[in-house]
Amino acid sequence: MAINFEKDEKIIYEVRKHWFVLFEEILLAIFFTLLPVFIYAGLKALEINFVFSGNPTALILFAYFLWLLIVWEMILIVWTDYYLDVWIITNKRLIDVDQKGLFRREIASLDLHKIQDVTSEVNGFVATMLEFGSIHVQTAGSEKEFVIHKIVDPNQTRKKLNDAIRVNTSN
Amino acid sequence: MLSSLTIPLSISPSILWLVFLIVIVLHISLSWIFVHHWGYYGVKNNERIFVKSLFFIISTALLVGMMFSIGFYQYV
Numbered sequence: 162m163a164i165n166f167e168k169d170e171k172i173i174y175e176v177r178k179h180w181f182v183l184f185e186e187i188l189l190a191i192f193f194t195l196l197p198v199f200i201y202a203g204l205k206a207l208e209i210n211f212v213f214s215g216n217p218t219a220l221i222l223f224a225y226f227l228w229l230l231i232v233w234e235m236i237l238i239v240w241t242d243y244y245l246d247v248w249i250i251t252n253k254r255l256i257d258v259d260q261k262g263l264f265r266r267e268i269a270s271l272d273l274h275k276i277q278d279v280t281s282e283v284n285g286f287v288a289t290m291l292e293f294g295s296i297h298v299q300t301a302g303s304e305k306e307f308v309i310h311k312i313v314d315p316n317q318t319r320k321k322l323n324d325a326i327r328v329n330t331s332n
Numbered sequence: 333m334l335s336s337l338t339i340p341l342s343i344s345p346s347i348l349w350l351v352f353l354i355v356i357v358l359h360i361s362l363s364w365i366f367v368h369h370w371g372y373y374g375v376k377n378n379e380r381i382f383v384k385s386l387f388f389i390i391s392t393a394l395l396v397g398m399m400f401s402i403g404f405y406q407y408v
Binding site: 209215218227230244 | 336337338339341342343344345348351355359362365369370372373374379383387390391394395397398401402403406408
């Protein structure tokens, strides 16, 4: 899994960004699948015609299949990026895995006993309706503040994190 | 009103086959990267099987479509 857990460390909760984040990207991909159709219609409207040496329909289909393959692979890159971008709450720490594209991955972890304050924020009509928002985790001293945006049900995640901190500090 | 413009395009089938070959090589490389990431970085087993199947079915269909298109361009 590429995250080294300690022997007695247990995963309590895993949380990702809301599916709406993915939905926005998929909408863009749908637009891209239709883009060649718009370009074709535009060329027709401007009366720009191409004369091909072979079967024109076959060539257009070849180009369109190639375009769809590129868009399809872009969708998979977006999904992989979305899925591997995760917050993991264990009984000992909070792990922030930040996947950026296919070739950049940052993993930061924070011991639960160092967390001072956890705040959640839901902002806007869509976020309120679909229950997504941000969580800010503040630590003592000058350590990095953990922030995750557009997370699923931030209040529930805050509660899970606070529960984990409480259990961790009482042990 | 604009006058119509006609652009002649002469593309030989061998160029299309070359493009297809390059696409196949790039696609295999990207597939390897996806499968590695999904396995190594922990996509859950049932989700991995679903996404992998979907990825290979759709990409294979598109590649087969490209191959048939070149065939039609060349022979029909």
